Amino acid sequence: MIDKTTQNASTFVSQVDSAFLFIFGVALFFLFAITAVMVYYIYRYQKSKNPVATHIEGSTKLEIVWTVIPTILVLVMFSYGWSGWKNQREIPDDAMPVKAIARMWSFAFEYPNGMVTDTLIVPKDRPIKLDLVAQDVIHSMYIPAFRVKQDMVPGKKSNIWFESEREGKYEIFCAEYCGLRHSYMMSAVKVIPEGDFDKWMEENKALEDATGGTNKRLAGVSVLRKYGCNACHTVDGSKLVGPSYKGIIGSTRTVITDGQERQVVGDEDYIRRSIYEPNADIVKGFDKGLMLSYKDQVTEEELQHLIEYFKSLSE
Amino acid sequence: MSQTITVAHDIHRDDEGSKIGMWLFIFTELLLFAGLFIVYGVYRYLNPVAFHLAAEELNVTVGTLNTVILLCSSATMAMASTAIRMRKKALTLTLLGITLFIAFMFMVNKYFEWKGKFGHGIFPGSEDLLQLGHGDTLFFGLYFFMTGLHALHIIIGFILITIVAVRVNNNSLTSENPVLLDNSGLYWHLVDLIWIFLFPLFYLIA
Amino acid sequence: MENHNDSHIVPFKTYGIILAVLIVLTLISVAVTQIDLASLTVFTAILLASIKSGIVLVYFMHLKFDNLMMKIFVTAVFVLVALVMVVTFLDYNYR
Amino acid sequence: MSNQETETNYVSFREEKGKYKGILAWIFSTDHKRIGLLYLYSIVSFFIIGVGLGAAMKLELLAPGKTIMDPATYNAIFTLHGVIMIFLVVVPGLPAVFGNFFLPIMIGAKDVAFPKLNLLSWWVYVVGALIALSALFMGGGPPDTGWTFYAPYSFKTNTNMLPAVLGAFVLGFSSILTGINFIVTIHRLRAPGMSWFRLPLFPWTLYGTAWIQILATPIVGITLLMIVGERLLNIGFFDPALGGDPILYQHLFWIYSHPAVYIMILPAMGAISEIIPTFANKSIFGYKAIVISTLAIAFVGYFVWGHHMFTSGMSGTALYTFSFLTFLVAIPSAIKVFNWVGTLHKASIQLEAPFFWAASFLFVFMIGGLSGLALGALATNVHLHDTAFVVAHFHFIVFGGVGFAFMGAIHYWFPKMYGRMYNTKVATTGWLFFFIGFCTLYLPMFFLGIDGMPRRYYDYVERFHGPNIVSTIGSWVMIIGLIIIIANLIKGAYSGAKTSKNPWGGRTLEWEVDSPPTLENFEEIPVIERSPYDYR
Ligand code: HEA
Ligand code: HEA
């Protein structure tokens, strides 16, 4: 926390850190003071030094003192913590909304103009509001450098906001346990100057428009990104949670259907089936139930882009 | 061990202790249902309209009937405690018998009620229910879960009272040691107590 | 540690009266909920149920003849349940 | 039963001949002391399994990337580790072992109020444990949800959730039965003259704990049952796709599980409150303050559960209420710490192993508790929630607090339980290794958490490497300590020197009976005429 590289990373940092420092200071003080007294007593009053104990029952005055002082201290801690947190809930009206989507085990970010990325790219000095959506189980959007965290609960709307004051690339972690690849569910926020940001928006829009029609393969990559498929599948033939795309088209695959082993050919229908009913055919050696259906999400057009792209991987 | 002080390994009784123990157990049962009442409260709060409409599906007459007979059984059970203290064995047995009979009737009613619902395709996880929408799914999910758990308690109570009746019959439970009867009574009243809340929540507030 | 198991014998008549009262209350609550009291419906239903359960606790479950400690325990448990519900609704009510 | 016989022939409860022989004489015994020991052996066995799993996790975290296992195994291991440690070790821990063994003796009774129920509770414990562990061996693989079983993941996963959840449910009953038994025992079986304010502090804490067990456990019971219903019947209680609310599950889970942490710590505090005056040779400072703070923790502890859900999306009102109450519940703990240290003032301290455990308990408990304050404050919690900081917090306070108190208690009461003494020098050495290993193991996790490393992470980015290495090395030092301690105790139980009735000079009743006690503890029920810590 108390680390130079994240200072001013977001406007919350100084407040959260000073609340933390206060609590930490009080805690350290009590820890050392009490330990010191204890060690001193143990040394001073050990049997060899003080063979006969003095009988003391207690003292009401002391009890009151050491009830009241900690009470006051914790009340200060409470209000410190509260005021630091209140800002995080008060979203400025001019904040730029970005939709953050979490699914097992990747994040995706959708900008107001419909563009989708897997890294969050934001302009400096401008409040950003993230609308959090989870598609399967609970995840949690955690940006340590910004001191923000919010659970992403399926079926429930929630949001966070931040304003970054420092350019750089900061980690995003999923902080709520969400299954097998929870620890790999990461992304990043890239904070860039406002001018660069606008330019980047323009360029990407142009690129997308241009490639949308002509370069289906490039479009396929962006589909994979949009739905976070790469969290579980690779393009290089290595095995993660699910099979790799490499060589999928045209291959003969051994799958398990309803407990029966059978052979199928990796064609268009197979791909469609695998995306819309992922648990119908399970490639031998992989586990059932890890992938959810994308029936209502991946469009037919996107599916075509994907197949086009997969073909390129089999060439 | 000439003293009068009690020894756990002796044949010793502490009726007051058993009663406290029974009450503590009843507290845990209350808390068990309290958890469900919280769930009910929250979902009712989140789906007021659906809960309202779904409740109308339940038959108030059957519910009322069940409430009334369960209350009667509670009364006969309490009377059995009095009867055994008055050393009226036959009367005690009769009262216990009535209690058991009513418990049985309650279950019969429940059976037909559930069967009716099942017949209409309403049971946990059924297709029809899913079609009705979230509020209804939750309402009937809770309905089956809570009344089911309550029915389970009725069955346990039934077994307990049967044991008591057998022991009264063979004179191993008399006015000298009526604790088991009293404690079964407490348990039976608990079952009643829970129903007193279940009834309005599911049948009435529509 | 005497066993006062015959401390108090409740006459049958008392139970009879209590039963009658309970049944009447049940019928009242059925009747009341048939008329539309809007937001008060839930409230009256719960209120009547609470009164009924109070009667069951006090008479059928002999709290009336129990010592003070038992009365305090039972009350405390109900208060606890109520508080837990209130605290839970601090979330739902203000979402 | 005649008076003469018991007086002349001393037969300890361990040698008493009953209806059965051999192991049956133990597993069917209704004697509270035998049941206490049964619990001790079962709990220690599970503890060793749990510790082994912990050590395996540390080994995996030694370096980024795959070290010794794959992610599925890691996820299953921390789930089992948490379930075992919480439900099988620390929740029953002190009450079931030392509560069973010493509660009746300390209040001058011959047994608990319901000895048969007591035996039943052990059996239920064993059955529950077996059900939970059977999850390991049934198709589908061990559960991988974390000990919190959060919905909706817990009913989406294909692993064996049902046995684990049912096991936890059954274990809850064991806990409830023990609780009922203790409350009735304390109400009904106190020796003549033992007024409430002459009750020693360990029984007091057991009393508080028992109430929480009775009033909180059913909530988790019903919640787990709902998870079962959800999985079997597809009811949709917590499934957002069917209209359920996953946050409600968290509410219900923590309504139990926060009070549960006080189920764990209160008896630990009670044991410490026994050890400190004995070794200080002096009455405890502020007896009434400690009693009242015990009850205050038990009560207020009910209403702070939301501090586990600060980032879940609760309403603002709920957030600050819970934060506020969390801070309130810290105060009674502070009062206790001050009173314990106050007891040492002008004392005459015997430096023996149990005392070292008690003193180091104070130290690690303070670290754990004070780090809890950083978690209780809203702004800082948002950053620290679900990071290694939380892991460090609860290991310090659960393992440090409860574990150290357990170790202290066993070293303190060992001579009474076995009639023999372990090697005290070796015990102190073991403690030193354990203590140093412990701090090396968990202190780095605070820094990892502050730096932003989330918990339940199988793998981590390179910048978290350093502290993880230190932490793993700490676990090895602790291994050495633990082995020394356990070996020393086992040796002591078999061949330690015979001890007297009262080797430490304790003043509570258990030190007035034989070591080990006879079947009925007391030949004659004592009449109490003084306060429990009267060292004059
Ligand atoms: C024995 C168990 C135990 C105990 C006693 C405590 C005690 C406390 N705990 Fe802890 N806690 C856990 C076990 C325990 N905890 C566990 C297992 C988890 C994680 C669960 C999971 O997610 O898996 C957890 C998680 C946890 C969280 C949630 C973290 C998160 O996930 O975001 C919080 C937040 O408020 C918290 C706070 C506290 C506080 C304030 C106390 C207080 O009671 C502490 C009081 C003690 C002191 C304050 C120290 C002594 C006092 C002094 C030295 C005097 C000076 C004091 C002052 C000036 C106040 N705990
Ligand atoms: C009482 C409670 C308790 C105890 C004692 C421990 C003990 C340990 N725990 Fe704990 N832990 C929990 C309760 C506990 N834990 C809980 C509740 C969780 C949360 C789970 C969840 O997220 O769901 C958790 C999670 C948890 C994690 C976090 C997982 C993650 O978030 O990724 C880690 C990581 O290192 C860890 C490590 C350890 C270690 C190293 C020990 C140490 O005990 C290990 C040190 C000891 C040794 C290394 C000695 C080993 C010795 C032997 C095996 C030989 C024995 C031989 C003889 C007796 C002869 N634990």
Ligand code: CUA
């Ligand atoms: Cu997503 Cu963890």
Ligand SMILES: [Cu+2]
């Ligand atoms: Cu807590």
